Amino acid sequence: MLSGLRLQTKLLILTLGPILLLTILLSGISVANLQALADTQEAHTRESLIRDRRAELQNYVQLARKMIAPLYESAAADDLDARDRAVAILETLSYGKDGYFWGYDEQSVRILQGDTKDKIGQSFYDYRDPSGKYAIRELVRAGVEGSHFVDYSFVLGNSATLVPKIGYAEYLPKWKMVFGTSLNLDGVERDVQAAREAFQEDIDELLIVMVGSALALLVLIAVLATIMSRTLLKPLLLIKGKLDDMAAGEGDLTHRLPITSQDELGDLASSFNRFVEKIHGLVQQVSTTTHQLTKLVASVANQAQRSEQAMAAQRHETDQVATAINEMSAAAHEVAMSAQRAAEAAQETDQQGQAAKRIVDGSIQQIHDLVGELRDSGESLGGLQKDVAGIVGVLDVIRAVAEQTNLLA
Template sequence: MQLKYKIVALGILPLILAVAIISALVIFQNQRLGEQQAQLIEDSILASKRAELKNYVEMAMSALTPLYESGQDDEHTKQMVLKELQKLSFGINGYFFVYDHNGRSLMHPRQSGLVGRDLWDMTDPHGLPVIQALLNSAQNGDGFQHYAWEKPSTGQVTDKLAYVVMLDRWGWMLGTGIYLEDVERATQQARQEVARGIHTTMLAIGGVALIAVLLVFACGLTLNASEHRLADKKLQGLTQRIVNLQEEERSRLSRELHDGISQVLVSIKFQFELASLELEAGSDKGQDILRKGIDRLADAIGEVRTISHDLRPSLLDTLGLAAAVTQLVTEFELRSGLSVHYENGLGDIQLVDGAPVALFRILQEALTNIERHADARSVTIELQGDARQVRLSVCDDGVGFKINQLESIQGGIGLRNIRERVDHFNGQFSLSSVPGRSELVVTLPKQLRAAPLLSRAHS
């Protein structure tokens, strides 16, 4: 996967994960709050229903109290009570019912077919023995009982809340009930509102997440484009510098060939022509002129070797870095007249491809700068190696320089090119300078294989 896709993925995937977690938490929290709200609504409605039922039963008791407390327990009095209760009703489905303690229906104004029947074992669709539960609630409980019963107005079985009391002297159970459809509608409406709220919240979170993902994606594309432009700019600058270095090297070779070898060869040509004329004339001067021409030819050959050595020393390919550095140090000491202390601890270590050339060119550039600018008297060069790395150190006692200004120096390899050579091999480079001591230290790993420079710059 390319870097740009990794950046976008690292930006988007955590965002998507965070949005998913937040969405799950929001859904869970809203559902929990919705259930709490529905339960509160249900409890509130049921509380009002219970109070309403108790009021109805108390009203019925107040109506039958004169007869019940008269002390007359004959059948006629009981029938009068049942007739009075049968007349009492509230709403379409509000009525009173009476059962004896054995579960036989004594009065039911909406379902007359149940009157006189023994309903002790009758159960609702949930398997609840309704009459037994009502009698148990009236005798031992708070008088309230939930069960399912057929609603007279619709003929459908619906949840119902009843309140019952016992007329102990007669062994009767008197009660009434309210159907709970409105409770179900209220709780269902609360749950639907919660579901709509969750849906709206999820749409909002999704919209925000989409905008955030698009922003991250756009930022990733912008960053990628910026990095590409920067990489292309660096690549163009590097290419231009390589071209400039090639042109400078060609110009230097052209000057050396024209001002050095070319002049020597022309002089040799004239000497050979003069020697030929003298020899044809039988003069002894021809031999002397010919010998001088041969000496000049030897100088030309030496000049060619010098140029070839500057381009790439043959010892670097034949005997290795240590021998090439030794020759370079010897030539520098003879040419500059400086006192050079050279320590070679490299041994027979084999370096990665290109590393010997890089170290040789870095040392060559450092010695050239010392000779031209340092005004030094002595130079210390150390080339050390072990199983992990190779270390080159160049130290002089010159006037020093300002490191932050060295970047602007043009020509030669330059500090930036030295750093690029070191970075090419994933090495380390340090430079320090104060009056009286300047030191350049380069460390290259022994085993690391270098990546192509252009591909590194482009990536």
């Protein structure tokens, strides 16, 4: 994807990309931290307001107890008349817009409800608030045990709005009575929400400042990166122009790049100049070699022409030799024919000699057989033996003649 971009664009991306990512990352971390801080601040604000409400309730109840303290201290145990006079005093007490005091005995029977007689004498032991909590029972228990505070809720007026409340109960053991007061905490939530909105506005303003500063920084860095990239790319563009001239066949190899810096770009320009100088030397060597090759080619062409003439003369002489060879071949053929005829005559003579030899051999065998028979005849055949000896001599002469004939064959 980045291969199609120009080098200046890549440098800008390389410069601005990490900064932009870092800015986004830091902004995200800052937003998360600020939101966490806002949540923490909201929780602290809620706790602080509730703590203030608790202290406020405790102060109201303590003031009310001081109002009835003389009656309580002078009363005897289970003095209901003194309790009724104290209840009458508490009925007259109020604070704020609609703050009042309430009272119950140990069985959660209502004794006091502000300046009204609403449900006085009615038991609230089994009363549950909308969340299912036994609110009055818990208030009585907190007063008796000394834990004092109870969180519960109720429905505001005729609406369906569920409002959280906190109550503070104080126990009067002589009269077996628990009294106290309660505050709605919806005001606390409003105050918390107002504080959260104010803090959120501060966060938004801070984010705007951060984003604006980041954008201004990015613009400044982009301008500086553009200037630096142009400065860095200028030597590269010069090298590109020189290479384009060389590729187009119009490059002047005597020109050199100016070296304006001692950094890597200066080293690159110096290396390019050395490269061009080397190419220039090679081109000169090639030119000289080409000139020499031209002369050598002309000389080779002349030599080839002379060789062609010599080869033509040699072809003429070769033709003459071929003619002589053909004539010699014809003579050799005639000699071969004569030799063949002589061989045939010799073969015929040999066959005749062999036939004569076989005849003579047969005659000799017959004579030998006859001699054997004559020897057996004894001395009476002596004369015949001499005759036969003469015949044998003749046959020996004939055999000698036959052998000589074989030798001649």
